[in-house]
Amino acid sequence: MDEIVEPPFKEFCKHLSGNCVDEVESGTAFQKFFAVDELDLPLVGLNLVNLGPLESEECKRQICDAASNWGFLQLVNQGISLDIVSRLRSEQVKLFRQPFNKKANEKLLNLPSGSYRWEHKLQALSCNFHGLKPFTYPLSTIDEFAVKVFEMGQQIAQILAENLSGKSTFCSENCLPSSCFLRMNRYPPCLVSSNVFGIVPHIDSDFLTILHQDEVGRLQIIKDGKWIGVKLNPEALIINIGNLFQAWSNGIYNSVEHLVLNHQKVERFSIAYFFCSLADAVIQSYREPSIYRSFSFREYQKQVQEDAKSTGNKVGLSRSYR
Numbered sequence: 001m002d003e004i005v006e007p008p009f010k011e012f013c014k015h016l017s018g019n020c021v022d023e024v025e026s027g028t029a030f031q032k033f034f035a036v037d038e039l040d041l042p043l044v045g046l047n048l049v050n051l052g053p054l055e056s057e058e059c060k061r062q063i064c065d066a067a068s069n070w071g072f073l074q075l076v077n078q079g080i081s082l083d084i085v086s087r088l089r090s091e092q093v094k095l096f097r098q099p100f101n102k103k104a105n106e107k108l109l110n111l112p113s114g115s116y117r118w119e120h121k122l123q124a125l126s127c128n129f130h131g132l133k134p135f136t137y138p139l140s141t142i143d144e145f146a147v148k149v150f151e152m153g154q155q156i157a158q159i160l161a162e163n164l165s166g167k168s169t170f171c172s173e174n175c176l177p178s179s180c181f182l183r184m185n186r187y188p189p190c191l192v193s194s195n196v197f198g199i200v201p202h203i204d205s206d207f208l209t210i211l212h213q214d215e216v217g218r219l220q221i222i223k224d225g226k227w228i229g230v231k232l233n234p235e236a237l238i239i240n241i242g243n244l245f246q247a248w249s250n251g252i253y254n255s256v257e258h259l260v261l262n263h264q265k266v267e268r269f270s271i272a273y274f275f276c277s278l279a280d281a282v283i284q285s286y287r288e289p290s291i292y293r294s295f296s297f298r299e300y301q302k303q304v305q306e307d308a309k310s311t312g313n314k315v316g317l318s319r320s321y322r
């Protein structure tokens with residue numbers, strides 16, 4: 001296997017946040033985030049939706065309950081074969097094995113330049129705007145995955161929306177392949193400590209995130225005010241609720257904080273698909289009186305990025321959206 005051509009971890013940290021290495025070496029590396037328990041996320045078999053009315057209703061109820069009580073769930077039999085996921089994983093590994101300056105400077109996979117980023121101490125390759133560029137046939141593995149994961153996201157979003165407001169068409173009208181993003185992440189091994197954030201605690205600003213994490217795991221979420229580790233299920237895709245669904249559902253569906261800790265010895269890969277609305281879609285609670293004022297995804301993303309720059313943290317819905 002080619003040598004992993006990445007800057008040494010210390011340089012990597014300095015590049016990102018200066019004192020990262022000091023925090024880590026002084027042992028203050030976020031002990032409070034180190035989860036003690038590991039739990040299974042609520043598990044739902046999506047194929048049940050296509051079975052008889054009874055199973056279908058039960059499956060939809062489980063999805064909606066998890067969206068309210070956990071903000072996270074895991075789906076199996078969701079129609080995305082493990083073959084596509086493993087083919088995508090090998091393409092992802094090949095991409096990240098490219099020499100560092102090639103990833104940082106050249107256009108990879110004819111993605112817009114700047115698609116390769118060091119984000120929150122991970123290296124992320126964002127493939128944006130799947131729906132815009134004309135597909136070339138035969139479909140690349142990335143496009144094949146994106147088409148299926150978009151359809152799945154739409155199905156879940158529709159189940160969640162219909163549960164609250166009948167035959168709501170909000171998601172189908174405002175969430176399109178061109179408004180969604182696929183991000184492939186690589187988390188380098190962190191030799192200095194096992195308590196360093198691969199991605200800092202955050203809440204996703206989209207409607208839904210659909211996530212495949214590899215066998216390294218180390219995803220943690222907040223449950224009942226405590227950090228817990230998410231038990232691995234390589235056959236499942238993880239779905240988590242974003243801020244937009246929390247606002248649209250008037251707080252009935254919850255978007256919860258989550259983080260990833262780097263592994264001390266091995267690299268970790270994940271694939272995240274952000275099911276977002278069109279930038280100008282107005283997110284308005286499905287019923288009055290609403291907890292949150294209406295806003296557009298564009299406005300919200302801009303606010304989140306400004307807050308993250310000025311405060312170092314995303315403030316999210318609590319900031320003047322109430």
Ligand SMILES: C=C1C[C@]23C[C@@]1(O)CC[C@H]2[C@@]12CC[C@H](O)[C@@](C)(C(=O)O1)[C@H]2[C@@H]3C(=O)O
Nearest residue numbers: 119126128181203204205206242274276301
């Ligand atoms: C988890 C997230 C990363 C993201 C903001 C979000 O909460 C959900 C949308 C994500 C996305 C996707 C496209 C762009 O790469 C991005 C910068 C954006 O505007 O929305 C990322 C956000 C991010 O990386 O912060």
Ligand SMILES: O=C(O)CCC(=O)C(=O)O
Nearest residue numbers: 185204213219260270272
């Ligand atoms: O890589 C993961 O497992 C989670 C990534 C994530 O939370 C994100 O990109 O928003």
Ligand SMILES: [Fe+2]
Nearest residue numbers: 203204209258
């Ligand atoms: Fe996230």
